[in-house]
Amino acid sequence: MARTTRIRDDFDVEVSRSALGYNLPQRLGRALWLPMLAMALMAFPAGAILGAVRANAIATGGSEKAIAALGQFTPAVNFLGFAAVFAAVSFAIARILGTFRVGGGQVQEAAGAEVHTLRMPNTGKVFIAVMGMAMMTLLGAVVLHAIIGASIAGDSAYALANAPQWSFWLEGARRIGIALYLLAIAFGLATIVTVLRYQAVRIRELPQGAASRPEAGRLPS
Amino acid sequence: MASADALLLRPAPGADHRTKSRLRELGLGTAFVGVVVAMVALVATVVAGAWSDQPGRAVDVARLDAWSFGLNTAAFGVVKLSIGIVLLAILRRLWLRVESVRETLPALKGGSSEPAPIRPGTIDTPYGSATVSADVPKPLLIHRMARAMWAPSLAMGFMAVAGGLVLSIVQASKVASDPGLAADLSAWVKGIQFLGEGFLLAGVSFLLGSILYSLRTGGGEVQRSAGVAVHTLKFPTTAKAFVALMMVGLMVEVFQFVVYLATTSFEPASAASYFAWLGPVREAGLGLILSGIVLALVTIGNVLGFQFSRITEIVRTGR
Numbered sequence: 255m256a257r258t259t260r261i262r263d264d265f266d267v268e269v270s271r272s273a274l275g276y277n278l279p280q281r282l283g284r285a286l287w288l289p290m291l292a293m294a295l296m297a298f299p300a301g302a303i304l305g306a307v308r309a310n311a312i313a314t315g316g317s318e319k320a321i322a323a324l325g326q327f328t329p330a331v332n333f334l335g336f337a338a339v340f341a342a343v344s345f346a347i348a349r350i351l352g353t354f355r356v357g358g359g360q361v362q363e364a365a366g367a368e369v370h371t372l373r374m375p376n377t378g379k380v381f382i383a384v385m386g387m388a389m390m391t392l393l394g395a396v397v398l399h400a401i402i403g404a405s406i407a408g409d410s411a412y413a414l415a416n417a418p419q420w421s422f423w424l425e426g427a428r429r430i431g432i433a434l435y436l437l438a439i440a441f442g443l444a445t446i447v448t449v450l451r452y453q454a455v456r457i458r459e460l461p462q463g464a465a466s467r468p469e470a471g472r473l474p475s
Numbered sequence: 476m477a478s479a480d481a482l483l484l485r486p487a488p489g490a491d492h493r494t495k496s497r498l499r500e501l502g503l504g505t506a507f508v509g510v511v512v513a514m515v516a517l518v519a520t521v522v523a524g525a526w527s528d529q530p531g532r533a534v535d536v537a538r539l540d541a542w543s544f545g546l547n548t549a550a551f552g553v554v555k556l557s558i559g560i561v562l563l564a565i566l567r568r569l570w571l572r573v574e575s576v577r578e579t580l581p582a583l584k585g586g587s588s589e590p591a592p593i594r595p596g597t598i599d600t601p602y603g604s605a606t607v608s609a610d611v612p613k614p615l616l617i618h619r620m621a622r623a624m625w626a627p628s629l630a631m632g633f634m635a636v637a638g639g640l641v642l643s644i645v646q647a648s649k650v651a652s653d654p655g656l657a658a659d660l661s662a663w664v665k666g667i668q669f670l671g672e673g674f675l676l677a678g679v680s681f682l683l684g685s686i687l688y689s690l691r692t693g694g695g696e697v698q699r700s701a702g703v704a705v706h707t708l709k710f711p712t713t714a715k716a717f718v719a720l721m722m723v724g725l726m727v728e729v730f731q732f733v734v735y736l737a738t739t740s741f742e743p744a745s746a747a748s749y750f751a752w753l754g755p756v757r758e759a760g761l762g763l764i765l766s767g768i769v770l771a772l773v774t775i776g777n778v779l780g781f782q783f784s785r786i787t788e789i790v791r792t793g794r
Contacts, residue, residue, distance in 0.1 A: 291766060291769050294765070294766055297762075298755075298758070298759040298762040298763065301755040301758065301759060302752070302756050302759045304755065305751055305752040305753075305754060305755030305756065306752045306755075308751045309748045309751035309752040310748070312747055312748040313744075313745070313748035328754075328755055332755050335758075336758070336762065336765075339765040339766055339769065342769040343769050343772065346769050346772035346776065347772060349772075349776045350772060350775060350776045350779065353779045353780045353783065354779065356783075357779065357783025357784070357787075358783070360783060360784075360787050361783060361786050364585075364790040364791050365583050365790050377503075416528070418528075419525075419527045419528050422520055422521075422523050422524030422527055423524040425520055426516075426521055429513060429516065429520070429547045429551075430514065430517045432551060433509065433510050433513035433514075433547075433551065434510070436509070436555060436557075437506050437507075437509075437554060439558055440557050440558050441503070441506075443502075443558060443562060444499050444502065444503055444561050446565055447496050447561065447564045447568050450568035450569060450571070450572050451493070451495070451496065451568055454492040454571045455492060455493055457572075457576055457579050458492075458575050458578070458579055460579060460582075460583055461582040461583060
């Protein structure tokens with residue numbers, strides 16, 4: 255439990271007796287960065303292998319159907335890799351923010367001062383929202399590539415005839431998904447800048463912590 | 476290097492730790508510009524898709540495809556550059572935070588006021604092995620490289636991406652009048668722009684390496700000024716893997732650039748089969764560098780956790 259009344263003009267903080275724990279995005283970040291990285295490290299070589307198989311089919315006069323289907327599966331796998339690696343980057347940033355939140359609180363607690371923990375800045379909220387949009391855009395494109403590829407492999411003449419058109423549109427979706435992911439990462443890093451500024455200010459207040467120390471029973475722990 | 480540190484990476488002593496970061500605002504503004512440019516390229520791609528099944532539109536579609544590829548990759552370059560600018564803001568903020576901790580820690584130090592003897596050696600911590608010394612640790616080779624290379628990498632990367640954009644516009648103008656030249660330019664655009672993207676991500680990686688340097692050196696300075704033993708985390712495995720992935724990824728990008736250039740001398744049918752595998756390979760190269768960036772961020776998180784734990788220990792025990 256923490257007091258949420260606004261007590262400072264410069265930063266919006268939560269006040270508590272002891273260090274706060276990780277929030278939900280930070281817990282997710284700590285749990286998911288490694289599985290996402292592992293998925294990315296599997297997807298990129300798989301995409302390169304599919305690309306090589308398709309190149310061989312083109313060079314040896316393979317069937318149009320196989321070449322077109324692989325032309326959908328290859329970007330599907332590669333961009334699954336990009337979705338995973340950008341998610342891993344985002345989770346690693348959330349993990350760093352969690353370290354600042356918990357570690358900063360522990361230092362204040364050790365100093366005997368009341369613990370002021372920065373509430374999630376707006377850039378942090380934008381980071382999460384844009385990351386979600388980017389992930390959905392990329393995964394949507396990956397799923398559609400897989401569906402079109404499977405339809406071509408399943409002898410759909412419609413899918414084969416319209417594959418070039420869908421490839422343009424899905425390429426556009428993939429590109430904007432990547433741009434949004436990069437934007438989200440910029441916002442996540444900007445949040446770290448805000449946290450660093452706050453911590454540089456807060457630690458200088460700690461020696462006067464006795465003056466701001468809560469009266470007994472005033473603050474929830 | 477000293478001048479770069481003074482001007483960009485390390486603020487002058489006495490710099491105001493309360494002021495908002497202009498670099499942060501510049502970085503976010505640049506990122507928005509990049510995304511807007513990417514949206515323009517998205518509209519072009521949507522139009523190209525709509526025209527692709529209309530008879531007589533093949534040249535228009537090829538033109539749109541040519542410049543929208545160049546524009547979109549340039550947009551990625553702009554947003555990656557913006558990430559580099561925000562990382563610079565983090566570097567400056569880290570040094571300001573070091574100053575704050577250094578000035579405050581002596582007043583917070585608990586326990587006995589008698590200085591404890593320093594026994595150099597190695598200790599195990601929850602964050603990995605750490606060295607104990609009386610002085611600030613010297614920068615490692617990768618730290619020196621990172622501080623020297625981040626700016627050239629970002630500059631080369633951005634120039635390559637921008638150069639590719641110009642070539643893509645020339646390519647679009649030659650689609651009807653000189654299809655052979657347009658095909659050669661297509662290979663140049665893809666090769667040079669992805670080489671540029673690789674350099675931009677390498678620049679971002681070097682900035683992350685510079686952050687690790689500032690954490691190592693700044694952490695040491697704080698402990699030394701507090702008169703306690705300097706505990707420094709040893710070079711972690713994640714950092715070693717970060718360097719390896721970045722180097723391999725960059726080599727893949729150089730490789731794809733060379734092969735793309737080679738395809739300009741191939742027959743069209745042969746070049747088409749090369750393009751089929753070069754696309755996934757160039758993307759895998761970027762994926763490897765990005766994977767390295769993930770490990771660099773994880774290393775930064777671990778080092779920060781170690782440093783918070785060490786500061787808490789100093790505040791509680793005074794040693």
